[in-house]
Amino acid sequence: MNPLLPQPRLALPQLSNYAAEYDWLFFAMSVFSVVFVTAIFIAILYFAIKYRAGSPADRTDRIRFRSRVILESSWSLIPFVLLLVFFVWAGKMYVAWSMPPKGALEIAVVGKQWMWKFQHPGGQREINTLHVPLGQPVKLVMTSQDVIHSLFVPALRIKMDAIPGRYTNLWFTAKETGKYHLHCAEYCGTDHSVMGGWLIVMTPADYQTWLAQAGTDLSLAGAGAALFRKYGCSGCHGANSTVHAPSLGGLFGTTVRTEDGREVLADEGYIRDCITVPGKNRVAGYPPIMPNFSGKISEGDLIKLIAYIRSLPPGARP
């Protein structure tokens, strides 16, 4: 190996079960493709040689109409059925990719030109490097504060866009410790190609140590409680309020009936919309008096507020 050139990387680590299954499917489709290409190539080569202009080969064509119909339908249907197998296999993986397991460790992600900001449930923050524990499902709750970004970890074979104005999820369970590339995969401007860093997988014990060292004054929910007062939310939603505003205790995860008769799941995106687009899902029976906080609360603060609202037990009036 030329010492001037860096070692080329020709294999990817399989950091998760998803990655392992992914590689099998990729391999199977590659085999299918190679067989297909070879078959076409051999047919072309065979016809090209046998029926070249100067060859004396017999040209009387005895294929009847019926055999043509059979030929045309079989070379349409057989590949299609084979493809459906791949469709189903890939579809199953896609469904699994989209459904984070309950109880996953939730880490908040905000993309901005040109960095990734991560915040752990205990409030620990980091930029461009993400520490996660080994063997535990991790769910990234992502948004962007400017343009669209996309969080991509090749070793996990997954990516998901971080989109301004909404929350998207990406989950994985890492099964080997180590340091792995983390990129932005959606073009986002000048420094797009350097917007990224590392995913660092640690043993759970090391992760706890890291969390302790990273230190923080307040957990996400704790910081959210302070913001809840700072932005005046407690004035209407608080225990002593006389304003007719919905109670937020135990709200998260329930189904809410809106004024226009729809039923909406109260997830992160719902609470975010209630703060930034109050008219969108107004709760049935409440007057439209919620002020619009769009552009007045940063993405980081929104995440803290949501964490706080989420932490409220049923019946509690903050």
Add this chain to the structure above:
Amino acid sequence: MTAEAKKAPPKSYIEDGHTLRSWFFSTDHKGIAVLYLVSITLFFFVGGAAATLIRLELLSPNGFILSNDAYNRLFTIHGVIMVWFFLIPSIPNTFGNFLIPIMIGAKDLAFPKLNLASWWIFVFAGCFVIAALLIGGVDTGWTFYAPFSTMFSNGYVIPAVVGVFISGFSTILTGLNFIVTVHRLRAPGMTWFRLPLFVWSIYATSLVMVLATPVLATTLLLIFAERVFGLGFFDPQLGGDPVLYQHMFWFYSHPAVYIMVLPAFAVMSELMTAFSKKHIFGYKVIAFSSLAIAGLGFLVWGHHMFVAGESVYVGLVFSVLSFTIAVPSAIKVFNWTATMRKGYVSFDAPMLFALGFIGLFVIGGLTGLFVAATGLDVHLTRTYFVIAHFHFIMVGGTVSCYFGALHFWWPKMTGRMYPEMPGRIVALLIFFGFMLTFMPQFILGWLGMPRRYHLYPPEFQVLNVLSSAGASILAVAYTAPLFYLAWSLFYGKRAGLNPWGAAGLEWMIPSPPPRENFETVPVVTWEAYPYPLEPQPVAKEDGR
């Protein structure tokens, strides 16, 4: 070979006028085809120069010539010019323009003045894009994703968007012209199922042009309104939805892929029959698969958004539809291959381009299945795998066919033969140069190198260097025809009516054709591709 001219041959369209006015304001479809040929060649080399700089810069993981911004502007202008100012007009507006009236036995397109207007609109649109390039460039990528393009980009988005918007009118008018021409101007006896498959495929292309392009126009108008007037369509800060933009953009841009590749299918059916000297295998199957592709092409746009917050179930529907559209494409490949069977196959340059097309298009199509498979796409999308995939289709496929068509109909357009040996060498160089350029990009994508990356992790360097080496071969191979084709204009052998011994009305009239194409309206009594050509079908005179 075919009917000898009985009297002194009429003046060809080239000799019809020698002034600038006779070229720039002639409504002759053949002259307009030549205007398009020259103008898209210029755009091809502007886009190609950008590609060359990109590959040069990517020799090093840290970059060594360009800033990040300059790099972003380069790949944007490469995409915008190649898609809207080369690929979309390439085969339809040059060869479609030149050949459709002749192939169906007409004197011209249905609306000759509209045809001339399309070219002027196209050039006018091109001025905006070139202006955007000259005053500083655009850094959004050819996809103009919002809210980056509307609220965050510091490039000259507006001139570029206006240029693409205007070029859309040229596309729509050309599509409309072709549709009406094929419906109304077919010669007596030229029934739908006697049409050369070239006409079928360009007809299908025209349908997509007319139906999809207005959606692009709307989308670009909304970009304009948000960027200039701050009307919130896409930016959530203004109450918009950025994913809406992607739906609208790809509702046009996925069908646009078929605007680019259906004309290549059109050329393929002509080349495979002419150089196998055999009737096409499965005429109706090929004709209807073109229409099926045109229709299905409108139902797959969502496969660009598997990781963009689209619902999983919507994603699965788009995935299965995308798998389905592979079938009509595969059918065509099988039929072209079967056409060689029991034929008399010769290997002139156009045939080499056609065989190269099959190889590259099949790889492009199969890798399309990888990205259509939802579970695989979450890793591969937005990486070099996608770049390699669509270059295999659009460059390996369409551009190979464009060059095949250029060599095949060059004698008809100019009356001169191109030199055969350089043509064959270029066909081989394009095939192998292409493989070397884009095969490493599949591996890069699989390894996780994101697209639109100016700087990349050093472990990807070897594959990038291989890719750039391939690109340097391509640069030579794409430039060489410019020289030997120009040479042939003056020193090439005279072509005669039918240098290839091919079937089709265009090979029964002089090369280059006279202004009116046919002295008398031909009456068609034979099916398409009546090989072997004895007894020679002869254009009969019409009583009218």
